Amino acid sequence: MKKRKGVISDLNEIYQLEKIIFKNEAWTQEMLKMELLNNENTKTLIIEENKSILGYLMSRSVFEEHHILNVGVLPQRQKQGIGTILLRSFLKCIKNTSSVFLEVKKSNFHAIKLYKTNGFKVFDQRKNYYKDGSSALMMNYCKVY
Numbered sequence: 001m002k003k004r005k006g007v008i009s010d011l012n013e014i015y016q017l018e019k020i021i022f023k024n025e026a027w028t029q030e031m032l033k034m035e036l037l038n039n040e041n042t043k044t045l046i047i048e049e050n051k052s053i054l055g056y057l058m059s060r061s062v063f064e065e066h067h068i069l070n071v072g073v074l075p076q077r078q079k080q081g082i083g084t085i086l087l088r089s090f091l092k093c094i095k096n097t098s099s100v101f102l103e104v105k106k107s108n109f110h111a112i113k114l115y116k117t118n119g120f121k122v123f124d125q126r127k128n129y130y131k132d133g134s135s136a137l138m139m140n141y142c143k144v145y
C-alpha cells in the first residue's frame, strides 16, 4: 500500500469509488473536482495498491483550522486499517496547535468509532442535518504539543 496526495487526474476513479461507498449520498463529480483542483486550502490523501485507489480523505484548511469533509474506503477493504492510516496520516501532517472539525451521521457507528479512537470528541449535535433527515454529531480534535 502506498500513501500519496490526490490530484485532478484521480477525479474519475474517486468518483467511481464515491458512488460505490456512499451510493445515493455520493458527492457529485463537480464537488469532488473542487477538492482535487490545485488549491492551497484543499487536500486529498489517497491510499492505493497496485495503482488502484482503496481509500481517500478530503480536507480543507484555513491556517490552523482544518475540516475533514469526506473519508471513504472501498467496501471490500474496510476494517483492514485503511481508514485509520488515512486519519492518522492527516493528523500527523497538520501543525501542532491545530484544530480539526468534522460532521458524522449519528448512526454511522464505524466512523464514529474511528474518530473517537483517534482523539476526536463530540461537541455538538445538529438535528435534520442530512438529506434523509438524520442528525449529525459535530466532532473536533485539538492537536497539542
Ligand SMILES: CC(C)(COP(=O)(O)OP(=O)(O)OC[C@H]1O[C@@H](n2cnc3c(N)ncnc32)[C@H](O)[C@@H]1OP(=O)(O)O)[C@@H](O)C(=O)NCCC(=O)NCCS
Residues within 6 Å of the ligand: 021, 022, 070, 071, 072, 073, 074, 077, 078, 079, 080, 081, 082, 083, 084, 085, 103, 104, 105, 108, 110, 111, 113, 114, 117
Ligand atoms: C468509516 C470508514 C472510513 C472506516 O474505514 P476503515 O478502513 O474500515 O477503518 P479501519 O479498518 O481503520 O477501522 C477503524 C475502526 O472502526 C471499526 N470498523 C470499521 N468498519 C467497521 C465495520 N464495518 N464493522 C465493524 N467495525 C468497523 C474497526 O474495527 C476499527 O476499530 P478498532 O480500531 O477498534 O479496531 C469506512 O468504514 C467507510 O468508508 N465507510 C463508509 C463511508 C463513511 O461512512 N465515511 C465516513 C463519513 S463521516
